[in-house]
Amino acid sequence: MRFAWIDLREVPRPQLQAVVDAAVHTRMAGVVATDAELLRTLPPTITRVLATAAPATATAKKPGDAEPGAKGQKETKPPAGSGIDVLLRRFTTQGELDALAADHRATGGTPAAGVIDVQDDRTLKLSCAGAMALPYTVIHFADPTKIPLEIVLAAAESADGKLVTAVADLEEAAIVFDVLERGSDGILYGPHGADEVFALARLLEATTPQLELTTLTVEGIRHVGLGDRVCVDTCSHFDEDEGILVGSYSSGFVLCCSETHPLPYMPTRPFRVNAGALHSYTLGPDNRTNYLSEVGSGSTLLAVGADGRTRRVVVGRAKLESRPLLEIRAHAEDGRLVGLTVQDDWHVRVLGPGGKVLNVTELRTGDELLGYLAKDQRHVGLPIGEFCKET
Structure with a gap:
């Protein structure tokens, strides 16, 4: 089932509340923001994704390690009742990806999301590894060609995680959903206004019916x-x-x-x-x-x-x-x-x-x-x- 995350980070301030209201009204799958307080105001029907600037550095908890939140130990999951469902962290190296995957294992299945910019062969291979290792992998492709997306989709065919592709507009969203007939599981989109959220909802619903002949x-x-x-x-x-x-x-x-x-x-x-x-x-x-x-x-x-x-x-x-x-x-x-x-x-x-x-x-x-x-x-x-x- 394809889905969309609404990225609030680039939404013009005067349009922010209208975009949030539209995302809730259209039952968008998730909302991404750097403002934890804003995310806490959203209903639990929406996946609340907190984007952090810091790359992943945490390691999996071992016997004898301090409890999360204790001195010297980095928090690896949103605390209970925080109103945050997923932490979105950037990874640029294999070590940072390994840390993200370790966080996910250490927290008993709390969803972890990684974001990566694909600009060359190294980052393309790293994005393929992320798609295999993480519950969510958000990828921004620097080039307009969809060949790198095809490669990631093929590499992650057997993966349990979800691939989320960042798109610039609704036309690109429609294309991304059709790549290799399977398409990206989800998209990350920063709308300019509420109208674009409603248009995206119509795109997500654009399935063809089973007819009774x-x-x-x-x-x-x-x-x-x-x-x-x-x-x-x-x-x-x-x-x-x-x-x-x-x-x-x-x-x-x-x-x-x-x-x-x-x-x-x-x-x-x-x-x-x-x-x-x-x-x-x-x-x-x-x-x-x-x-x-x-x-x-x-x-x-x-x-x-x-x-x-x-x-x-x-x-x-x-x-x-x-x-x-x-x-x-x-x-x-x-x-x-x-x-x-x-x-x-x-x-x-x-x-x-x-x-x-x-x-x-x-x-x-x-x-x-x-x-x-x-x-x-x-x-x-x-x-x-x-x-x-x-x-």
Whole structure:
């Protein structure tokens, strides 16, 4: 589960209280500050992270050592009732990292967080070691390339700790969460105002839903003549049971198959869906529809599997060409009509129950298709509770 820590250290003073209130309201995972008194005012639902300037130097407690807080012994955990959950300390050497890890072991599992600036090969290797040894490792990458982050993610694949990447803005946060398809566990972000906290909350919630697909029964097929159809070329490789949802009506869609399966006379195009006529709706993220005529380079669509799983895919291009068209009419168990107009060609396919691949020119009355029934009508692609009849 990805998360964010709000860094208060660079927040403009006039905006500080509003940012704190927004962090609490949006249930951000944590807040980082150098002001212990400020952190103590926060509710226990937020991880209160106290950033200290001093590097880690404590060592693990051995039998006979003085109790924490005694003369000559450095405190290695926040005292009970302090209102501080995690101490964030900088480490720049292997010795300082070892001290942080020893603190964590000595305090019986109290979370320890280390922060490091990755500027070269030495600090990159040290950040990888930190990700393996600490409950939290906060990394600031000096260079804009995401290759060092990829290396840390790969090195820490089996680690129990959480990797937190410092980001400069929300655009970088979105990128960091997608690196290697896994992304950083969390981000550290210093907003300029409360609006950015709310925008970050929306980014964290931007997951795609599991859809409940339904079985549709074909009731009619007819050749309708020449028209314009759209092929959607995405920037992703579809699985064999994946496609996109397309329909002539906003209330219902058919799962159109990608060109992942072998075809005679031409190679596969595992990134493409021969989707349908340009008037058709396609279901995208955030429960919003778009006409195929509106889809283009940079658009985001919803890839849907036969089991209802979904993910975002980015469109590389949409290709509009005139072709003979075929209209498919089907109905759901409740009698709802679902229509789909596609290119009239054997190479165009839809998916049936269980991910069965069906060539559209071989469909017959009574055949079963996989589809999705929307709960609302649409206005400019957005769901709306109004009366609307489509024929």
